Amino acid sequence: MGLEGRGSNYSRLKELVENTMITVYGEGWPAKAARALGFQREVIVREHVAPIRGLPAGSDSIRMAFISDLHAGPTTCPKLLLQVVDMLKKLQPDLLLIGGDLVFLEARHVDFFAEALTEVRPRLGSFAVPGNHDLWADDRHIEKAMAKAGVRMLVNAGCQLPSPFAGVSLCGLDDWYTGTPDAERAFDGREHVDIVLMHQPSNLLDLHGRSFDLALCGHVHGGQIALPGGWPLIVPAGPLSRKYNRGFYTVGENGHSSTLFVSTGIGCVGVPFRLFAPAEILFCTLVPARTRLQPKIVAAETTTTAVNRDQIAATVAGN
Numbered sequence: 001m002g003l004e005g006r007g008s009n010y011s012r013l014k015e016l017v018e019n020t021m022i023t024v025y026g027e028g029w030p031a032k033a034a035r036a037l038g039f040q041r042e043v044i045v046r047e048h049v050a051p052i053r054g055l056p057a058g059s060d061s062i063r064m065a066f067i068s069d070l071h072a073g074p075t076t077c078p079k080l081l082l083q084v085v086d087m088l089k090k091l092q093p094d095l096l097l098i099g100g101d102l103v104f105l106e107a108r109h110v111d112f113f114a115e116a117l118t119e120v121r122p123r124l125g126s127f128a129v130p131g132n133h134d135l136w137a138d139d140r141h142i143e144k145a146m147a148k149a150g151v152r153m154l155v156n157a158g159c160q161l162p163s164p165f166a167g168v169s170l171c172g173l174d175d176w177y178t179g180t181p182d183a184e185r186a187f188d189g190r191e192h193v194d195i196v197l198m199h200q201p202s203n204l205l206d207l208h209g210r211s212f213d214l215a216l217c218g219h220v221h222g223g224q225i226a227l228p229g230g231w232p233l234i235v236p237a238g239p240l241s242r243k244y245n246r247g248f249y250t251v252g253e254n255g256h257s258s259t260l261f262v263s264t265g266i267g268c269v270g271v272p273f274r275l276f277a278p279a280e281i282l283f284c285t286l287v288p289a290r291t292r293l294q295p296k297i298v299a300a301e302t303t304t305t306a307v308n309r310d311q312i313a314a315t316v317a318g319n
């Protein structure tokens, strides 16, 4: 294998390392072993409420799910990804957003996940952006597979949600590190977009003062291996990967306060486990900008644990 997608920054050393992993990891024994040992079983549902300017006062709220960094491949157990699909089916979001890195090493790994995801059909649609691993694998294969699952890739592109939420604007950026992000095209000349979908926090640098209400990304995995309390030992490439490594941040320029959410993601890269960086689904209620709603528990199953004051988590143990 080698670089099959359009991603940049794919060095000869990376190619050598990835080819070695493809040979050694085969069809995924590391992930299966990790799951058998008790890793890769926990997925947290975090709940949040986000005010959105494009929703007029008095309009209904939108229930949005956001997942990122699935990393289908030999270091992520297929059962974990099917568990995520089952959780999405139970959550029944109106809108599904995916922050990229659907695969690790080879694009073909996305196929079974895409097939399972066909059973999740949010009424307002499903949208995704590519991550660096997708652009290195084969982004065209991934885009086709996701299209079959009803997921539209937003690569430097924007859209309005379907009626009756046509006032809500959404755009997706190409990856900061390996793609060619173009906020001018993604924003389509607008200075403000309600929701920005991007792969990594460093994509904030592409916005050049444009404003948004909510930006969603992944990439950092919370370090994937972190110290107790969540301090990541290593973060992936990107000048903002350390500063914004997980959770919610208030950011903004030109006097507009915006929310950035950095997901810890779902799957694993390199090694088949996480430490103090649990897999998570964000379940976010989008409300009119002047509304105040209290989050409800949307636990899919089993134990409910408070994560902090305004986020509620549900831990789901899979088989």
Ligand SMILES: [Fe+2]
Pocket: 069, 071, 101, 131, 219, 220, 221, 265, 269
């Ligand atoms: Fe990732």
